[in-house]
Amino acid sequence: MKQRGRALNSQLRNSFSYGGKSMRSHFWNRSAALLAVVAMAACGGGGGGSSEGAGDAAGEAAPAAAAVDPSTVGTISGMANFTGGMVPTMEAIDMSTEADCAAGYGADGPMAQNVLVSNGGLANVFVYLSEGVSGAPAASGAASLDQVNCRYTPHVLGVQSGQDIAISNSDNLLHNINATPTENRGFNISQPRAGITSTQRFAVAEVMVPVRCDVHGWMQAYIGVVDHPYFAVTGADGSYSIANVPAGDYTMTAWHEEFGTMTSSVTVTAGGTAEASFDYSGEMMGADVPMGEALVLEHGTKRIRVERIQ
Amino acid sequence: MRASRGTGIVLLALFAAAPPALAGQEDAAAAGKIVYDRWCAECHGETGQGDGSAAASMLPRPRDFAQALYQIRTTGSGQLPTDADIRFAIENGLPGTTMPGWPNLTDQEIDDVIVYLKSFSRFFAQGPAPEPLDFGSDPGGGPAAIEAGAAAYLTMLCEECHGLSGRGDGTSAPTLEDWRGLPIRAADLTEAWVFNGGSSVEDMHTRMLTGLDGTPMPSAIDAMNSGVVSPDEVWQLAHYLASFGPREMPPLREVIRVGRAEGGLPADGGEEAWAGVEAFHFPLSGQVVQLPRNFAPTVDGLWVQGLHDGNDVALRVQWNDPSNSPDPNWDEWQNKITAALDLDGAEAIALDSAGAPSVRPPDAVLLQFPFEMPEGTDRPYFLMGDAREPVYLWTWDSETGVGAARGRGLDSVEPLAEDPVAGEATWEEGRWTLYVRRPIEVESEGLDFVEGTPTPIAFQAWDGSSAEVGKRSSVSTWYYILLEPPASSTVVVTPLLAMLLTGAFGLVLVRRAQDRRRDR
Numbered sequence: 001m002k003q004r005g006r007a008l009n010s011q012l013r014n015s016f017s018y019g020g021k022s023m024r025s026h027f028w029n030r031s032a033a034l035l036a037v038v039a040m041a042a043c044g045g046g047g048g049g050s051s052e053g054a055g056d057a058a059g060e061a062a063p064a065a066a067a068v069d070p071s072t073v074g075t076i077s078g079m080a081n082f083t084g085g086m087v088p089t090m091e092a093i094d095m096s097t098e099a100d101c102a103a104g105y106g107a108d109g110p111m112a113q114n115v116l117v118s119n120g121g122l123a124n125v126f127v128y129l130s131e132g133v134s135g136a137p138a139a140s141g142a143a144s145l146d147q148v149n150c151r152y153t154p155h156v157l158g159v160q161s162g163q164d165i166a167i168s169n170s171d172n173l174l175h176n177i178n179a180t181p182t183e184n185r186g187f188n189i190s191q192p193r194a195g196i197t198s199t200q201r202f203a204v205a206e207v208m209v210p211v212r213c214d215v216h217g218w219m220q221a222y223i224g225v226v227d228h229p230y231f232a233v234t235g236a237d238g239s240y241s242i243a244n245v246p247a248g249d250y251t252m253t254a255w256h257e258e259f260g261t262m263t264s265s266v267t268v269t270a271g272g273t274a275e276a277s278f279d280y281s282g283e284m285m286g287a288d289v290p291m292g293e294a295l296v297l298e299h300g301t302k303r304i305r306v307e308r309i310q
Numbered sequence: 311m312r313a314s315r316g317t318g319i320v321l322l323a324l325f326a327a328a329p330p331a332l333a334g335q336e337d338a339a340a341a342g343k344i345v346y347d348r349w350c351a352e353c354h355g356e357t358g359q360g361d362g363s364a365a366a367s368m369l370p371r372p373r374d375f376a377q378a379l380y381q382i383r384t385t386g387s388g389q390l391p392t393d394a395d396i397r398f399a400i401e402n403g404l405p406g407t408t409m410p411g412w413p414n415l416t417d418q419e420i421d422d423v424i425v426y427l428k429s430f431s432r433f434f435a436q437g438p439a440p441e442p443l444d445f446g447s448d449p450g451g452g453p454a455a456i457e458a459g460a461a462a463y464l465t466m467l468c469e470e471c472h473g474l475s476g477r478g479d480g481t482s483a484p485t486l487e488d489w490r491g492l493p494i495r496a497a498d499l500t501e502a503w504v505f506n507g508g509s510s511v512e513d514m515h516t517r518m519l520t521g522l523d524g525t526p527m528p529s530a531i532d533a534m535n536s537g538v539v540s541p542d543e544v545w546q547l548a549h550y551l552a553s554f555g556p557r558e559m560p561p562l563r564e565v566i567r568v569g570r571a572e573g574g575l576p577a578d579g580g581e582e583a584w585a586g587v588e589a590f591h592f593p594l595s596g597q598v599v600q601l602p603r604n605f606a607p608t609v610d611g612l613w614v615q616g617l618h619d620g621n622d623v624a625l626r627v628q629w630n631d632p633s634n635s636p637d638p639n640w641d642e643w644q645n646k647i648t649a650a651l652d653l654d655g656a657e658a659i660a661l662d663s664a665g666a667p668s669v670r671p672p673d674a675v676l677l678q679f680p681f682e683m684p685e686g687t688d689r690p691y692f693l694m695g696d697a698r699e700p701v702y703l704w705t706w707d708s709e710t711g712v713g714a715a716r717g718r719g720l721d722s723v724e725p726l727a728e729d730p731v732a733g734e735a736t737w738e739e740g741r742w743t744l745y746v747r748r749p750i751e752v753e754s755e756g757l758d759f760v761e762g763t764p765t766p767i768a769f770q771a772w773d774g775s776s777a778e779v780g781k782r783s784s785v786s787t788w789y790y791i792l793l794e795p796p797a798s799s800t801v802v803v804t805p806l807l808a809m810l811l812t813g814a815f816g817l818v819l820v821r822r823a824q825d826r827r828r829d830r
């Protein structure tokens with residue numbers, strides 16, 4: 001069977017969980033808290049109070065979209081380490097139906113991208129501050145998602161809610177970009193040749209939004225949507241770095257499409273660099289992977305029931 | 311006076327207008343709930359998540375109103391439908407699915423149920439009312455437009471899913487999934503009467519620009535706005551799609567007329583020999599009488615042509631099936647179908663270690679006749695007869711070819727090895743063409759046809775790649791097949807016979823009259 005890289009399926013295959021509690025509730029708790037703070041800021045100044053005064057009254061509510069003051073921010077950096085067990089073998093993708101795409105790969109041909117380990121580092125882990133952020137600058141600039149040789153580049157993308165996502169096609173063939181979020185409205189757009197760019201955005205935070213191409217069933221990407229800019233995706237070497245984080249205590253969550261989520265506490269000091277790293281092992285394959293909201297299939301079993309021919 | 315009345319209205323508006331409007335919505339939702347619980351909940355579920363008690367047998371599944379993903383809209387990809395869009399689906403149903411139209415509901419009931427449906431999803435309350443897209447205007451059809459549309463079909467690479475002949479047999483067709491991860495067909499564009507959003511040029515144009523949310527069918531709007539195709543070309547593409555086949559289901563004809571071949575019977579199912587021979591369409595529906603039932607059959611109809619030469623009868627049967635089973639490319643599809651459908655306790659078969667099914671059933675069709683020519687209108691039970699009244703079967707499957715059998719019910723089929731029926735089938739671009747031929751009268755067991763006497767005929771079909779085997783099939787009711795006697799004999803003999811009979815009758819009358827007179 002073709003490797004589809006669908007975390008939804010792994011969710012069905014195995015209910016095994018290792019501290020991968022769903023972060024959705026954190027999101028909404030935090031969002032609700034933030035909303036409450038904003039509401040207080042808006043209403044709490046007493047008739048005609050200035051927004052500055054309201055900000056003071058609300059204490060920690062940082063004014064949104066303010067320029068970053070370098071004396072108040074630090075950096076978070078770290079690694080997604082693949083520490084234990086065998087690196088799961090990724091299946092080859094059968095791209096024989098698209099020779100032009102297949103030609104873009106070396107002798108080994110295209111492989112699935114579920115688990116990419118290099119020198120002990122795990123790529124494509126989406127890391128983001130899941131608790132402790134209060135107020136954040138609005139999104140600026142567009143994120144980009146490209147389709148290159150019948151794969152998504154990047155495979156995992158982080159964006160801020162409301163941020164433009166420029167989705168382009170570098171392949172001169174038909175792709176459709178079918179995003180199926182739960183908390184947001186989705187989209188499904190065809191790009192029948194190279195050079196087309198579609199701009200989309202997601203209104204609210206959601207980790208993660210699955211994106212697939214129905215023409216090429218192996219094409220799968222994930223978009224993490226958070227309502228602040230304090231996120232990153234680990235690179236090929238497993239490292240990441242998030243700059244300009246206001247000093248404070250945070251919870252950081254790391255999401256991976258096969259290994260689920262892990263959290264870590266992190267304290268950012270002004271001008272300092274805090275470290276938050278995450279350790280993975282092959283035994284964690286098939287963990288509970290939060291995805292927008294569980295899309296529950298009625299049948300998770302692999303037993304196939306067919307009446308025999310008489 | 312006037313001023314105070316105006317003030318009163320303002321006051322009323324201030325203190326009363328908003329709450330009654332809300333209350334009105336609540337009343338409508340309450341009224342809508344009554345309609346919903348009675349007519350909709352069995353499939354769509356009490357909380358609108360498309361998980362009613364009947365849902366597990368259905369593909370595609372009933373709409374999930376909580377997620378508010380509506381296929382049939384006039385709004386952009388991912389947008390909510392307008393109230394008119396929802397009304398369209400309720401009034402007309404969604405052909406090709408289990409959703410019927412609801413002519414029994416009043417306008418008011420539909421309005422109320424729309425309010426209630428929208429209350430299942432938080433999305434409707436969040437944003438502004440959805441607005442339809444601007445669809446422009448149709449530059450017109452005709453041969454030139456169809457030709458331009460054919461080019462646009464290839465430019466937009468529609469064939470990747472729908473196939474070059476539009477029968478839903480494109481390269482990507484076996485891997486398509488809906489938003490739930492359940493298998494979904496690329497539409498067979500030759501069967502416009504099962505398009506769930508309507509079959510007119512306007513309907514198809516709308517579907518292309520909006521996409522069908524929750525399915526793999528994307529919106530073409532960015533491709534159009536990028537100039538890959540012009541707005542006129544999208545319209546021309548709709549005209550081209552309309553040229554794939556009839557807009558409406560072909561009219562039902564009770565009797566297949568099998569004419570006498572001039573210049574010999576066709577030797578195979580080839581197009582040339584059968585061109586000009588009238589084709590009769592018969593709808594098939596899922597077998598739902600006995601377990602395991604089939605609520606989502608692949609083969610929903612077939613076309614039959616017939617010719618005879620006084621010695622042999624030849625039939626050509628054609629039906630659309632995007633998979634030439636058994637085909638490993640459809641393994642994943644087969645696995646997903648069996649996992650997705652409630653198979654009513656069908657026998658389980660395992661997957662091998664690579665996840666491939668251990669059984670890949672073939673495609674199959676059978677033509678069913680009474681075992682002996684019945685008296686009057688009596689016919690055997692339509693599901694392969696029973697012990698008392700067996701049926702005579704011409705069987706075909708993609709592994710063993712053509713044969714004959716005696717059926718005494720769906721569980722009891724006994725091959726007739728001596729039967730001289732012969733034939734072959736070919737599959738091309740999503741369509742099977744079956745050719746069968748047999749002497750009109752046979753020495754062996756089995757039905758002898760009688761020229762000029764209508765013989766009951768029925769059909770059954772299986773798509774192996776959709777795990778259709780045994781009773782999981784699609785079936786038709788009984789129709790008739792009539793081998794026409796030679797035109798010359800019909801023309802000469804019938805009037806002659808009538809004259810003779812009339813003459814004889816007259817003679818009898820005259821004799822009786824004469825006898826009476828003699829007796830007197």
